[in-house]
Amino acid sequence: MAGYYREVAKRIFAQEFRESNLTFKDGEDQYAPQYLLTPTGAKVNRMFIVGTLTEKEDIGTDSEYWRGRVSDPTGSFLVYAGQYQPEAAQVLVECETPAFVAIVGKQSTYTTDEGDVLTSVRPESIQVVDGNTRDLWVLDTAKQTLNRINSLKDCGNDAVKAVEHYNTDADQYRTMLKQALELLKEQQ
Amino acid sequence: MNETAKQIKDKFFELGVDIPIGDIEERLDKLITKFRVPVNEARRSVINYFLKEHNIARSDYFTGQGEQMPYGESPQVNTADISKVDMWVSVKGKIVQLWDNDHDSISQVGLIGDETGTIKFTKWQNAELPDMEEGKCYLFKNVISKEWNGRINIDLNKNTSIEELDMDMDIDVPGPSTESPQVNTADILEADRWISVRGKIVQLWDNNHDSISQVGLIGDESGTIKFTNWQSAELPDVEEGKCYLFSNVVSNEWNDKIQINLNKNTLIEEIDEDIEVGTSAITFTGALVDIQSGSGLIKRCPECKRSLTKGACTEHGKVEGLYDLRIKAVVDDGIVTQEALLNRELTEQVGELTLDDAISMAADALDQGVVLDGLKKKLVGKYYTVIGPRMDRYILVDSIEQESQVDIALINDLLTKVEVA
Numbered sequence: 372m373a374g375y376y377r378e379v380a381k382r383i384f385a386q387e388f389r390e391s392n393l394t395f396k397d398g399e400d401q402y403a404p405q406y407l408l409t410p411t412g413a414k415v416n417r418m419f420i421v422g423t424l425t426e427k428e429d430i431g432t433d434s435e436y437w438r439g440r441v442s443d444p445t446g447s448f449l450v451y452a453g454q455y456q457p458e459a460a461q462v463l464v465e466c467e468t469p470a471f472v473a474i475v476g477k478q479s480t481y482t483t484d485e486g487d488v489l490t491s492v493r494p495e496s497i498q499v500v501d502g503n504t505r506d507l508w509v510l511d512t513a514k515q516t517l518n519r520i521n522s523l524k525d526c527g528n529d530a531v532k533a534v535e536h537y538n539t540d541a542d543q544y545r546t547m548l549k550q551a552l553e554l555l556k557e558q559q
Numbered sequence: 560m561n562e563t564a565k566q567i568k569d570k571f572f573e574l575g576v577d578i579p580i581g582d583i584e585e586r587l588d589k590l591i592t593k594f595r596v597p598v599n600e601a602r603r604s605v606i607n608y609f610l611k612e613h614n615i616a617r618s619d620y621f622t623g624q625g626e627q628m629p630y631g632e633s634p635q636v637n638t639a640d641i642s643k644v645d646m647w648v649s650v651k652g653k654i655v656q657l658w659d660n661d662h663d664s665i666s667q668v669g670l671i672g673d674e675t676g677t678i679k680f681t682k683w684q685n686a687e688l689p690d691m692e693e694g695k696c697y698l699f700k701n702v703i704s705k706e707w708n709g710r711i712n713i714d715l716n717k718n719t720s721i722e723e724l725d726m727d728m729d730i731d732v733p734g735p736s737t738e739s740p741q742v743n744t745a746d747i748l749e750a751d752r753w754i755s756v757r758g759k760i761v762q763l764w765d766n767n768h769d770s771i772s773q774v775g776l777i778g779d780e781s782g783t784i785k786f787t788n789w790q791s792a793e794l795p796d797v798e799e800g801k802c803y804l805f806s807n808v809v810s811n812e813w814n815d816k817i818q819i820n821l822n823k824n825t826l827i828e829e830i831d832e833d834i835e836v837g838t839s840a841i842t843f844t845g846a847l848v849d850i851q852s853g854s855g856l857i858k859r860c861p862e863c864k865r866s867l868t869k870g871a872c873t874e875h876g877k878v879e880g881l882y883d884l885r886i887k888a889v890v891d892d893g894i895v896t897q898e899a900l901l902n903r904e905l906t907e908q909v910g911e912l913t914l915d916d917a918i919s920m921a922a923d924a925l926d927q928g929v930v931l932d933g934l935k936k937k938l939v940g941k942y943y944t945v946i947g948p949r950m951d952r953y954i955l956v957d958s959i960e961q962e963s964q965v966d967i968a969l970i971n972d973l974l975t976k977v978e979v980a
Contacts (some may be wrong), residue, residue, distance in 0.1 A: 380848050382893045419846050473940025475848045498940040506965040509943045515893050548977045555969045
């Protein structure tokens with residue numbers, strides 16, 4: 372479709388998200404979306420996560436600013452919601468921990484004084500879901516990550532860029548998937 | 560660059576302003592070399608600069624619809640020789656067809672033909688040209704060729720003049736002189752094709768245009784397509800649920816969608832068979848990542864069933880709306896996003912509430928929005944499979960199921976794939 376199109380919500384495990392630090396924009400326009408390229412070559416603007424909200428904390432000084440920690444089989448995501456994400460923030464306020472949550476949101480990065488890039492998620496929506504949805508997400512995300520790993524050698528633009536930047540070790544991410552899937556299997 | 564500068568200088572000289580060529584070159588060079596502006600953009604910028612400097616209106620410099628017309632009269636060519644876009648030409652020929660036209664900005668559209676063939680022409684409203692009659696011959700002076708849907712046509716604009724000629728020409732008209740090929744609705748993908756369509760009238764829509772006699776959907780085994788029966792075609796009415804053969808209709812693009820137009824050359828023949836209308840349903844599984852505004856409890860216009868915005872219908876103005884429930888969902892499988900439209904019945908099923916529940920929820924909260932909020936809370940973030948025919952960017956959902964439990968076999972299958980490196 373011409374003009375606007377909606378960004379697809381990518382499926383990334385927390386470990387891979389945490390190890391990502393390459394951001395870029397398509398085009399010079401100040402409104403051009405920002406992307407995060409992950410080690411397996413996912414080009415992420417929007418993402419979809421289902422995991423366990425393990426901690427939540429209001430870290431705001433003047434107004435409420437909530438930080439949540441959402442864990443998946445490989446690690447955890449940091450989620451920040453403040454006055455500009457009122458619906459998501461409200462869910463964080465009300466919901467109890469731990470809880471399964473589904474999050475649709477945008478990736479966000481912060482560079483520390485030491486030059487480290489920290490990744491986090493700015494939620495558009497947070498919903499409390501059931502464990503089944505979480506299991507479906509793990510399977511979905513494992514499948515999509517494996518597809519990306521298998522495509523690394525096909526030399527697509529994003530794959531080449533990812534391998535160049537991260538020197539991606541495919542086996543490391545295969546091991547991550549294997550552990551995640553074995554955990555999922557045990558939990559059935 | 561020197562040539563560009565010279566063109567600009569010459570044009571300004573004609574308008575009575577003598578600009579030193581060095582000034583023009585300097586500005587061009589700065590833009591192109593130092594600020595890496597493409598030549599076209601730089602030219603535009605330099606021209607605008609000097610127009611402003613010398614207080615000349617843009618319209619004196621540019622003529623027509625932003626096209627720069629060459630001086631003098633454009634060469635007269637045969638229709639068959641118009642092969643490129645942006646050619647300024649003059650054409651002599653006969654108006655072989657005038658088409659029905661619903662655009663405000665177009666005054667007439669049709670085909671002009673000469674001995675070498677025919678070409679589509681569009682006479683724009685702002686060209687302020689006199690109307691022409693079908694079957695008469697004219698000389699079009701200074702028209703420009705354009706491309707639309709991969710075909711060359713000509714535009715009549717402010718630079719154009721029309722001269723009626725006292726003569727007649729014998730022209731081969733494409734399309735309806737012979738029987739147009741019969742095609743399936745699913746295969747109608749391009750505009751401006753003469754075709755015949757056999758199908759069942761699936762829907763007749765309400766219509767308030769004086770120039771349209773009927774509008775609706777005709778369907779065959781392959782799917783459905785919108786048709787418009789123009790008043791000027793002087794055709795008999797069709798009935799919903801009956802099957803017809805439409806011979807010699809023209810495909811046309813409107814709002815990015817292909818539809819068919821019935822015209823004076825069209826024949827409608829009722830056929831005595833029942834055509835099974837295909838739905839070509841598709842199945843899509845993914846996470847429901849958003850429910851769009853305009854979902855939940857809505858009000859529809861009692862006349863045309865369109866949803867109301869702030870209590871008003873875009874067609875019928877302020878009306879007493881009828882309540883309805885619907886969901887415009889965005890389903891996302893991580894590769895693409897797919898919009899899905901759920902009607903009242905499915906919204907009630909998946910949202911586990913009735914229309915009456917929704918109305919009383921809204922009344923209690925004094926806010927229709929609570930219904931949408933409730934649906935979001937219930938559905939967003941979960942995995943669903945939707946099935947239904949695709950219509951534009953939507954799937955018109957016939958059935959929706961939440962994904963069931965994870966299948967151990969799928970986990971095992973994926974585990975083997977992970978290990979085979």
